[in-house]
Each structure stands twice: as C-alpha cells, then as structure tokens.
Amino acid sequence: MRADRLMAILLLLQQREQVTAAEVARELEVSERTARRDLDALAMAGVPVYSLQGRSGGWRLVGGARTDLSGLTASEARALFLVAGPASAATPAVKAALRKLVRALPEPFRVQAEAAASSLVTDPQRWGSVPVERRPPRFLDELQDAVIRGVQVRLGYVDRDGAETSRTVHPLGIVAKGPSWYLVAGTGAGRRTFRVDRVSSAEPTGDPVHRPADFDLAGSWREIADEVDRRRTPLEIQAVCAPDGISVLRMMLGGRLEVGGPTTDGRIEVVIRGHNEYMLAGELAWLVEWLEVTGPPGVRDHLASIGDALVERYGRNRHEDGGSPG
Template sequence: MKSSRLLSILLLLQTRGRMTAAELAEELEVSVRTVYRDAEALAAAGVPLYGDAGHSGGYQLLAGYRTRLTGLSTGEAEALFLTGMPGPAAELGLGRALSAAQLKLRAALPAELREQADRMRLRFHLDAPGWYAEHEETPYLAQVADAVWRGRVIEVRYRRWQEPREVDRRLEPYGLVLKAGRWYLVAGAQRPEGAAEPRTYRVDQILSVRETARECRLPEGFELAEHWRRTQEEFHARLRPEEALVRLSPRGAARLTGVQARALAAGGAPDPDLAGWTRAVLPIESHAQAEEQFLALGAEAEVLSPPPLRTRIRNTLEAMSARYGAGDLHP
C-alpha cells in the first residue's frame, strides 16, 4: 500500500540519513520512478524532505526532523516481542536494557497492539540450545562483546583441540554469533603484515582476555551474517566431501535429515526400475560413516555407487547373514 510505503521511506531516511532514489527503490522493491512520485507526495504533505542531484546526491530529511510514528502493524509488534531473548541478552550484560526497552515499547503501543504483544510474550518462548546440550560457561563473553562493540583489539589465551592446547592470540574482533546456544567470536588474528582472514573462535574456550587501546575496523565489505552463511556452507562441504548414488524407498527417503534431505529434495528423481522409489546423489562424509548410515536404513535403501562402498556394505551383510544363519545360537 502507498501509505505504508511512504511511511517506510520516512523511517528509512530518519534512521539512515541520505539515500539515493535507487537505494530507496532497491530497499522497497519498487521502481525509481515510484520513489520520485512518493517523494513528491511526502513533500506535498509537509514533510521537510529535500533532494540533491549529482553523484553524491540523494534524498534527506531536514536536520533535526523526526517523526514519532512507528507504523507498527499487529504482526510487527508481535515479532518485536518474539525476538526478545532474555537468556542471550543477560549473557551479554544487556538483560536489564532489554527489559527496559520492551517496557517502553509496550507503553508506546496502542491498546490493541499491546494486547496482541502480551499474548505473544505469554504463549511463545524461544529456547535456542538443543536437547542434551550442557550449558557452557562463558565468563568473558561480556568483555568480548564490549570489545566488539567498541572496536578494540583484544589479547586472549585460547584453548584449542590440537597441540599446543593453549595459545595466545591478539585478535581484531568483528562480531559475535549465537549458534545453537553457543557463542562464537568472528575475528582476525593480528600479524606483522596485518590481520589474517576472519576465523571463528568459541567464546567458552577463551581462558583470559585483555582489551587493548588499539582500535580495529571491519575489513572492507565485511558483513557478519553473509560471512557466517558462507562459513557454514564451507563447513558442510568439508564435512561431506564425497557422494553416493542411492535408491531409496519412500520410508527410507523420509528418514534422511540435514544436508542429505536437502540434496534429495533438490536432485532426487523417480527410479525407473522400482515403483515409488527415488534415485538420488547424496553427500557422504566417508565410506565408513556411509556404511553405518545406509545399513541403518535396512531394506529401505540400496547403494549403487561408488563400487567400494557397495562392496563394503555387501561384505558386512554377508558376514551378518553367516552369523545369524549359523546353527544353534550361542548361550
């Protein structure tokens, strides 16, 4: 709707400052011509909006102008309260700040939206960690978060899985990520020639931290969410570097999970020889791991290739058949 789009333009300029028509069009997923018409409508309504032509031009609100409108819909108000995670906020030392912000937001909402937000808060609870996962103490999380926020180089003593187990590192912190209840620091290790490529460090494995007076800046073009997405893709690619061609019954296909289920959904095709079955190329970690996985599917799966994996499974099945087919059972 046009009214919603006009309010979005107003809030974008209020929060981001000067923006070109092309930037606004991309953000709102409309044409540049539509942005021009919307800007004229805002100016006609008395909004102190002005635009400059040229390479460094764009639209901007008059200095000091701010609107008190939030433009929140019912769903948006509910979503804001749903994103409030008291556990992680408390770990970062922001528990009280989060509670105060929610209280202020609730007080500013109209009665109808306040009722909807309260219902969301009472009926939904976010618990990020998985089952059976023990809580890891992160005594230095608040200090690391402060260094990330202030852009300060930190010196840490870090425990890793390989020898030497404990190492000293001087890090340029770029961001913190909460994944499945565990905090990770994305940082570049400082070297004489400059900071290295960003790497990932578990915050619960930091044994000591000291913030220095030296400032650090994000690498040019670095975006934490995009870096993390790419890191996860690379991790899964390394985790399952091989592939297997497999036949799967409907029950066998339904029991696949994770990256294999996604591979089946993306590239599976009906098997021409077996009605109802699917033929798919699935990523596997190793032949040993794949043998255990596909044997667990029993008669609901058949590995067609690679030949060494098929042979390995056949040998295991022959050994099992000989054992279970032998005469009397051992006492």
C-alpha cells in the first residue's frame, strides 16, 4: 500500500501547497514516523518536494507546483474509483486510501470519480440456475458511463417474451448479480431494473439524471433482491429449531431463513421460504435432528410421507441384512 500513500501525499501537496508530517499522518491514518519516511522517500526519488524548518514549516512542492502530479486522465480516475468503490471486493485498506485520494483530485475529475465509486454493486449470489455469461453484455460500458456522468439514456429493451420497447430512463447504478448484469434506473413508472444483456440500444440524451438525494445503490439493490426472492419463494413455513442447528440452517438456506425469538422449551422460532410444499419438505427432511415444522399442515404431511417411504425402503433392507430393528 506504500505506492497508494505516496500518491495520496502528492495529491495532498497539490491541493494544499504545504503539509506537515502530522497532517499527512492524520489523513492517511499512519504514524508520523511513517509519514516522514514517505515524504523523504518522495524527495529521494526525485519528486520536486522540499521541507521547511521552524514553527511554520512543513513540506511543499518546488515552485508551488499545481500540475496534476498523479498523471491520471478523467477516465483513468473514474476507472480507479470504480474498481475500489464501497461495494466492490477491494480490501478496506485500498478503499480507505482511495477515499483520501478523491479529496485531493483536481476538481474536474472529482465529481465523476466519486460517482464511479458508488455506481456499481457486486452481488455474488446467483438466482437459481442462471446460465453463465461468458463476456460482459454489449451495452455495459455505455450504461455505466451514463451512470457516472449522470445523463439520461434512450433505452431499447427486449423483455422475456421477446417484445421490444423503447423508453427514456435515468440510470442510477449497475449491479453484477452472479454472472448477470442489471441496470437500476428511474423511469416514468418509478424505479425499475433492467437486465443489461436484454438492452438492444443505449443512446445518451445529454439531459441530466434526476437522482433522489437519499438514493443508495447497495440499499436499493437489497430491496430489489429481497422482493425477487419473495416472488421466487412464495411459500412460508413456520418451525422451531434447536439452538445448535441455527448455524446449519443459515448455511443451507441463506436469505430464505428468518430467525425469531426463543420458545418456552429453549428452541428458536424460525420462518423458512420455499417454492412449494413438496420441494421444501424434501429439502428439510434431513434436518429432523434439529428442526420441527409446525405449519402449514401440508408440509408436515409431506414430511411424514417422506419418513414413511424412508422406513419402508431402508428399514426393510436393514432387517433383511440382520441389523437391529431399532
């Protein structure tokens, strides 16, 4: 991470003209000793920085240089912050360094760099058996650029039935969900989500996007994903689970599990979502050691049928093999 710190120091010098080691340490969340060592390293590497001694001393760029020492173009600055935005897989250290970098970017770059940092959410969990897309969809770059620049787009879109429509949308963010990409956008009918691989055209209009002041892409996507999950798993069952089985349920069911409070006998109330009664009963049958389904009755009936079938098949074989009837 030292290279990130050195770039951050250069940009701080560019912005403030003079900094002290204590200010650098505070900005970059390092010790003053590390800050001094980094400043010395810049000077030794030939960067035009020098130190002033005394009460009003500090470090300056030779001649009060105000050039863009980072060498970043506008598109490179956007790309940098896109890679390490708050919802990316970048490490916390990288994100922290980039948050400091953005404060020192030249003004023409800063707004779009900050927009890039919040333009993309990565959600690695797939929905069902989604086919793998072997390369990014055709209009991904154009739509992401529209999000970052904050311009409306005339969008051509093909729905799941093959019908093509055209509308003007306000791009708000891009989400990578497993192998698929989605555009979150405002429309005349409210906020909508579009699969990017179904976009047939994307033409920026030049008109500014109307972006809600409180819009948060990650939070909005969680609401969208939760709603889709509820539609995909409309059935809810009630059950109680032994405390030591909750971790198993979490691992197996993920977001389809809601954990409630304790019962009088020490077990935990849970609600589990699924597609239909039969499939959910089959999925939960092996958890009988920890889980007791309390409703609806149809799921309990399916579980009882599964138990009878298992005993019929494997209990008989066990007796024939000389095993204990248990």
